[in-house]
Amino acid sequence: MTIRSVTVVNVRNHERSELECAQHVNILSGRNGSGKTTVLEAMCLGALARSFVPVNDASLIRRGEEAASVTVHAQRDIDVPYFVTVRLREGSRKRIESSLGSNLTPRDIVGELPVVTLSPDHKSITFGAPSERRAFLDAVMAQASRRTTDLLFELRRILKQRNAMLDAVDVDETQLTLWTEAFITVSAELASRRARFLKTLLPLIQQSYEQVSGKAEEINVVYEPDGLENVDVATETVESIAAALRETASRLAFRERQRRSTLFGAQRDELSLRIDGGIVKESASQGQHKSFLVALKLAECTILHDVRGERPVVLLDDVFSELDRSRCERTMELVLAMGMQCFVTTTEGDTIASMVPAGTDARRIILERGHIVDMREAA
Amino acid sequence: MTPSDSIETVIEQFAALPTIGRKTARRLAFHLLRQSEATVEAFAKSLVRMRAEVRECDVCKTFTDRERCGICSSEKRDRSIICVVEEPGDVLAIERTNEYRGLYHVLHGALNPLDGIGPEEIRIKDLVARLDGSVQEIILALNPNVEGEVTTQYIARLVAPLGIRSTRIARGVPIGADLEFADDATLARALEGRTTI
Numbered sequence: 001m002t003i004r005s006v007t008v009v010n011v012r013n014h015e016r017s018e019l020e021c022a023q024h025v026n027i028l029s030g031r032n033g034s035g036k037t038t039v040l041e042a043m044c045l046g047a048l049a050r051s052f053v054p055v056n057d058a059s060l061i062r063r064g065e066e067a068a069s070v071t072v073h074a075q076r077d078i079d080v081p082y083f084v085t086v087r088l089r090e091g092s093r094k095r096i097e098s099s100l101g102s103n104l105t106p107r108d109i110v111g112e113l114p115v116v117t118l119s120p121d122h123k124s125i126t127f128g129a130p131s132e133r134r135a136f137l138d139a140v141m142a143q144a145s146r147r148t149t150d151l152l153f154e155l156r157r158i159l160k161q162r163n164a165m166l167d168a169v170d171v172d173e174t175q176l177t178l179w180t181e182a183f184i185t186v187s188a189e190l191a192s193r194r195a196r197f198l199k200t201l202l203p204l205i206q207q208s209y210e211q212v213s214g215k216a217e218e219i220n221v222v223y224e225p226d227g228l229e230n231v232d233v234a235t236e237t238v239e240s241i242a243a244a245l246r247e248t249a250s251r252l253a254f255r256e257r258q259r260r261s262t263l264f265g266a267q268r269d270e271l272s273l274r275i276d277g278g279i280v281k282e283s284a285s286q287g288q289h290k291s292f293l294v295a296l297k298l299a300e301c302t303i304l305h306d307v308r309g310e311r312p313v314v315l316l317d318d319v320f321s322e323l324d325r326s327r328c329e330r331t332m333e334l335v336l337a338m339g340m341q342c343f344v345t346t347t348e349g350d351t352i353a354s355m356v357p358a359g360t361d362a363r364r365i366i367l368e369r370g371h372i373v374d375m376r377e378a379a
Numbered sequence: 380m381t382p383s384d385s386i387e388t389v390i391e392q393f394a395a396l397p398t399i400g401r402k403t404a405r406r407l408a409f410h411l412l413r414q415s416e417a418t419v420e421a422f423a424k425s426l427v428r429m430r431a432e433v434r435e436c437d438v439c440k441t442f443t444d445r446e447r448c449g450i451c452s453s454e455k456r457d458r459s460i461i462c463v464v465e466e467p468g469d470v471l472a473i474e475r476t477n478e479y480r481g482l483y484h485v486l487h488g489a490l491n492p493l494d495g496i497g498p499e500e501i502r503i504k505d506l507v508a509r510l511d512g513s514v515q516e517i518i519l520a521l522n523p524n525v526e527g528e529v530t531t532q533y534i535a536r537l538v539a540p541l542g543i544r545s546t547r548i549a550r551g552v553p554i555g556a557d558l559e560f561a562d563d564a565t566l567a568r569a570l571e572g573r574t575t576i
Contacts, residue, residue, distance in 0.1 A: 146563045164492035
């Protein structure tokens with residue numbers, strides 16, 4: 001996929017900005033608060049119907065305005081045009097229109113315009129809580145398969161219902177059994193899917209790590225599904241995973257009653273990142289953290305390309321806060337080698353521009369206080 | 380400032396209805412203003428009458444004007460089958476098919492612990508009370524979401540000891556639709572429920 005143009009209306013500090021994009025590298029530069037990241041957020045909104053920054057939709061709307069909109073025109077790899085418009089209005093649901101039709105839901109467009117983002121917030125994937133790593137895996141899987149999106153939605157819903165049951169004053173046994181069974185069914189399928197997906201993703205992560213760091217450290221990502229310690233989820237059937245979860249459920253039944261909450265299931269899974277056998281969070285150096293994060297993101301690019309048959313667009317937000325010069329250069333090289341279009345925001349536009357290989361279609365876009373003040377070829 | 384408080388009140392009333400936004404509400408209000416007084420009065424009266432006279436059928440709990448709805452009192456219906464649905468609107472949907480000759484039972488909801496809806500809050504007891512010797516099958520036609528699924532299982536378990544056959548409606552691809560446009564979840568369920576030919 002190649003993004004041709006982006007129109008941003010009333011998003012954060014942008015009143016109306018129209019951006020014509022270069023085929024390969026687009027460098028968005030300007031001071032802090034000039035609205036660089038907002039342009040990337042707008043693209044993400046067009047791709048996933050939400051920003052990569054965890055905020056609610058209302059806060060994306062420019063202060064004093066009622067509505068905001070983003071339109072992205074792109075070209076699919078098979079040379080067919082694609083467009084998407086997402087309109088936000090305070091207090092009502094978002095309106096989505098695309099080449100697929102009008103009146104769409106976020107579910108309809110996720111995966112159509114595949115994007116991979118790397119922003120300072122993503123540091124938490126290697127540094128943060130298990131939920132961050134789960135969210136990474138789930139987000140990649142959701143862009144690759146819609147069934148996963150549905151399963152994640154069902155899991156959240158059933159979990160809430162089951163917790164409400166456990167929290168009730170008089171617990172209705174029959175009903176609780178049924179919610180437990182529904183919860184186990186969804187958890188088991190999700191565990192099986194996560195395990196199988198990771199099997200395909202892992203070699204890509206290992207390969208990318210080597211390319212980024214140039215080192216031969218041994219990288220591993222181990223899926224540790226909750227309540228399934230002795231089950232090989234990647235090879236077992238969903239039915240036998242469910243059987244194992246049933247045992248866990250009955251073992252924990254008493255404690256769940258005391259705690260009035262669900263104590264097992266796919267919402268507690270861990271994705272353990274390892275480097276030379278040690279856990280990344282505990283033993284990796286700053287540089288290793290960074291290389292690992294980039295490796296995860298590059299693997300995400302490759303798998304999305306393989307699964308959807310479409311090269312994703314890469315959005316690098318404030319790269320220098322995450323990567324040093326050599327890693328940044330390496331990343332951009334790899335992204336370009338895969339033929340993917342990339343957007344980079346930075347306060348150091350000249351530095352990035354100097355990294356762009358000759359013969360690349362690159363553009364520099366300068367922003368000031370929510371306005372694009374200059375667009376010119378960077379090469 | 381609004382030019383008329385009474386128009387504003389009507390707009391508010393319409394806008395409070397499901398699927399009606401403020402724009403449509405305004406259009407409806409002005410449409411009514413252009414009608415004759417008699418027409419508007421008949422419209423208002425029909426609403427009041429509906430609210431006052433419509434009640435739940437003594438047997439199947441659907442909405443009706445009488446003690447027993449037309450379906451429950453009909454001689455032509457098969458009394459050995461009961462189709463269980465969530466809402467009165469679902470009865471109309473199934474009736475439109477002209478394929479079903481049995482009776483109905485409307486639950487008025489599905490189990491939903493988050494909203495505090497348990498078996499006592501929906502008409503499950505009334506359903507069980509109807510299961511005398513004459514009923515041989517109940518068809519569970521609840522909405523295909525997690526709440527509908529759990530309610531289906533709940534009722535199936537409840538009637539199992541009574542020796543009554545309980546079935547559920549099939550899930551699959553809509554007739555006349557292209558297979559490639561069916562959503563993944565539906566298609567997956569349709570594959571799961573495939574039949575031998």
